[in-house]
Amino acid sequence: MKKIIMKFLALFMLVAFSSVAANASEHATEAPDKASTHKEETYVSQSMGHMIMGFLESTGIVALVNPNPNELSATGEKMSDFHKGAGRVIMILLTFFLFWLAIAKGFEPLLLLPIAFGGLLANIPVANIAGPHGFLGVIYNMGLSNEMFPIIIFMGVGAMTDFGPLLSNPKTALLGGAAQFGIFGTLVGAVALSQMGLVDFTLQQASAISIIGGADGPTSIFIATKLAPELLGAIAVASYSYMAMVPIIQPPIMKALTTEAERKIKMTTLRHVSRLEKLVFPVMVLTLAILVLPESTPLIGAFMFGNFLKESGVVERLNDTLQNALINITTIFLGLGVGSKLAADQFLVPETLFIMMLGIIAFSVGTATGVIMAKIMNMFPGNKVNPLIGSAGVSAVPMAARVSNKVGMEYDRTNMLLMHAMGPNVAGVIGSAVAAGVLISIFA
Amino acid sequence: METNLVIEGFKFMVLGMGTVFTFLIIMIVCMNFMSNIIHKYFPEPQANADVPSSTQKDNKKIVAAITAAIAHHRRQG
Numbered sequence: 001m002k003k004i005i006m007k008f009l010a011l012f013m014l015v016a017f018s019s020v021a022a023n024a025s026e027h028a029t030e031a032p033d034k035a036s037t038h039k040e041e042t043y044v045s046q047s048m049g050h051m052i053m054g055f056l057e058s059t060g061i062v063a064l065v066n067p068n069p070n071e072l073s074a075t076g077e078k079m080s081d082f083h084k085g086a087g088r089v090i091m092i093l094l095t096f097f098l099f100w101l102a103i104a105k106g107f108e109p110l111l112l113l114p115i116a117f118g119g120l121l122a123n124i125p126v127a128n129i130a131g132p133h134g135f136l137g138v139i140y141n142m143g144l145s146n147e148m149f150p151i152i153i154f155m156g157v158g159a160m161t162d163f164g165p166l167l168s169n170p171k172t173a174l175l176g177g178a179a180q181f182g183i184f185g186t187l188v189g190a191v192a193l194s195q196m197g198l199v200d201f202t203l204q205q206a207s208a209i210s211i212i213g214g215a216d217g218p219t220s221i222f223i224a225t226k227l228a229p230e231l232l233g234a235i236a237v238a239s240y241s242y243m244a245m246v247p248i249i250q251p252p253i254m255k256a257l258t259t260e261a262e263r264k265i266k267m268t269t270l271r272h273v274s275r276l277e278k279l280v281f282p283v284m285v286l287t288l289a290i291l292v293l294p295e296s297t298p299l300i301g302a303f304m305f306g307n308f309l310k311e312s313g314v315v316e317r318l319n320d321t322l323q324n325a326l327i328n329i330t331t332i333f334l335g336l337g338v339g340s341k342l343a344a345d346q347f348l349v350p351e352t353l354f355i356m357m358l359g360i361i362a363f364s365v366g367t368a369t370g371v372i373m374a375k376i377m378n379m380f381p382g383n384k385v386n387p388l389i390g391s392a393g394v395s396a397v398p399m400a401a402r403v404s405n406k407v408g409m410e411y412d413r414t415n416m417l418l419m420h421a422m423g424p425n426v427a428g429v430i431g432s433a434v435a436a437g438v439l440i441s442i443f444a
Numbered sequence: 445m446e447t448n449l450v451i452e453g454f455k456f457m458v459l460g461m462g463t464v465f466t467f468l469i470i471m472i473v474c475m476n477f478m479s480n481i482i483h484k485y486f487p488e489p490q491a492n493a494d495v496p497s498s499t500q501k502d503n504k505k506i507v508a509a510i511t512a513a514i515a516h517h518r519r520q521g
Contacts, residue, residue: 170475177461177468184457191453203452274488277479284474292467427468434467438460 063125064088073345074122074130074137080345087344088123095120095342098237107244111217111335115237118339119347129340136340144232144337147225149330150218151302156327157218158306159319161397161429163281165422168270171377172389172420176427178373179393180435182213182366186358199354204228207439209355212239213362214432215246215394219299221338223436227443233341234352238359246399249360250367250391251407257371258387262378263411265386267420275311282308285430289437295444296437303433366394370424392421395428 046054056062067084098116102109122130130136143149166173190206193199201209208228211220212235220239224232242249255263282304289300310319341347374390388408392400401421408417 167475167479170472170479173468173472173475174465177464180464181457181461184453184460187456187460188450188453191449195449203449203456206453207456274482274486276482276486276488280478280482281475284478285471288467288470288474292470293463430471431464431468434464435460438463439456442456442459 058126060125067125071125074128074132074134074340074343075346076132077345083345083348084125087348088125091123091342091344091347092120095123101241101244108240110331111240112244114332114335115240115339115342118336119233119342120339121336122340122343130343136336139333140337140340142337143330143333144221144225145229147222147298149334149337150222150225151298152330153218153327153334154299154302155306156322156330157397157429158282158303158308159310159322161303161307161310161426162422163278163307163426164273165270165419166424166426167273167277167281169420169423171382172385172423173427173430174377175370175373175385175390175393175424176395176429176431177393178390179366179370179424179428180214180431181369182215182362182364182394183210183432183435185365185369186210186213186362189361190354190358193354193358199351201351201354202228204443205231205351207443208235209358210362211235211432211436211439212242212355212359213366213394214428214435215239215243215363215366215396215400216429216432217243219395219432219436221334222299223439226440230346231351231355232338233343233347234355235359236338237342238356242359242363243396243399246363246394246396247403247406249363250400250403253364253367254371254388254391254404254407257368258375260411262375262387263408264415265378265384266412266415267386267389267417268383270419275313278311279308282311289434293434293437293441295441296434299433299436300430303429363394367391370394386415386417386420389417389421389424393424393428393431395425395432397425397429398422400428401425 064085067081071079071084073079073083095116098112098119101107102112102116118136122136128134130140132138132141143152187206187210190201190209191203194201194206204227208224208226208231211223214220217236217239221232221236224235228235286297286301286304289297306322309315309322370390370393371387372390373393374385374387377385378387386408388404389401392404394400401418401424404421405416405418408415
């Protein structure tokens with residue numbers, strides 16, 4: 001019975017194909033009369049065998065096993081056979097691993113999932129989705145190559161940020177500054193690596209990599225697209241995956257640098273911050289940025305715009321859109337656009353390994369210098385600062401502040417550090433935007 | 445050229461961290477200044493005095509409504 005059905009199906013397919021072929025050949029005979037000059041319009045009748053072979057040659061399996069020698073990468077350059085074949089398979093498996101991290105382990109799923117799926121799509125042979133006319137390429141050109149999406153994300157983050165804790169204890173802003181040592185320490189590390197001849201990073205590339213230490217996704221993407229777009233994929237993936245790993249990376253460093261007594265320091269309760277203070281603050285910071293470092297105003301301006309809308313209290317609808325709809329839509333596009341840079345020919349290069357390595361160093365240095373800064377501040381008279389909140393100076397809002405709180409509670413269950421840690425946390429965002437501005441101004 | 449690169453990196457570090465700290469210190473000074481001015485000249489209206497009275501009023505209204513409802517219910521019963 002089964003055999004009969006199979007035979008019938010095969011016969012049916014053959015008839016269907018041959019009728020299609022016949023139709024096509026009729027068209028083909030008419031075509032020359034219209035004197036078409038286009039080569040692709042003249043259709044030459046092919047035998048069934050040829051057609052099946054032609055179809056088989058266009059499948060993904062063949063494209064992966066036996067790559068087309070003329071295929072160009074999304075940027076229009078020649079690719080090695082490895083990047084066309086095995087490299088793509090490796091990248092697709094890597095995106096599966098990223099799916100697992102995002103879904104099973106909860107690693108920043110909001111961004112990691114779109115990035116990973118974008119990466120999966122970008123590694124499909126033949127379809128060229130990440131090319132200039134594929135939809136990923138269009139998304140990339142629409143908002144990433146001109147740094148639009150990170151700026152919109154920054155507006156949304158601004159609308160979500162509460163500067164109250166910082167305003168009630170201004171000196172904790174210094175902790176957010178100290179953590180930026182992570183950025184510049186890594187910059188030195190990256191140029192030292194190229195000095196040793198291990199990799200060949202230019203100063204621009206080294207700067208783009210080092211900004212991972214700012215632990216701020218949009219800032220990293222902003223700088224990477226400006227200074228080293230060819231490294232964007234690796235930098236974004238490193239940045240977001242380490243931000244997700246903050247609860248694993250930070251506590252050992254925090255514990256190693258503090259004594260038990262320091263970890264139990266209780267901080268004075270935060271004073272009440274008036275609405276007017278919160279309203280004046282964004283404009284004040286922006287004014288300072290205009291005066292001191294105009295290069296940082298795209299980031300700080302967008303951030304403060306979002307925050308100003310929120311604190312004004314009269315544009316609840318706009319505030320709501322920034323915090324929810326707009327940032328969600330932009331996150332989808334940003335993720336897919338970054339994912340398009342996970343194409344094998346751009347990601348599977350030795351530099352990626354070094355970027356991953358430098359990224360974790362950047363995070364660790366930032367955490368350590370934040371904690372050390374808090375210890376230095378305790379040497380001066382005044383209210384004592386619990387050094388555990390220093391680690392929150394790397395931005396990663398609000399994850400880093402939660403980590404400070406958690407570690408603090410391990411030693412004293414009544415010691416609530418969360419709100420105290422939010423101060424350095426949001427100062428870290430401003431600090432990394434300033435650091436980004438400095439790097440841009442150097443290369444401008 | 446070879447030795448320059450790391451020295452360049454350190455230069456960036458000094459410049460960058462200098463700017464970050466200068467910016468944040470100015471910001472802290474301005475924040476304190478602003479808070480002082482706001483507390484001195486634009487104090488928030490005493491929220492504490494208003495809030496309880498309004499809730500008390502509300503409570504009285506609620507109590508009145510409940511009593512009326514109970515009375516109504518009893519009359520019916």
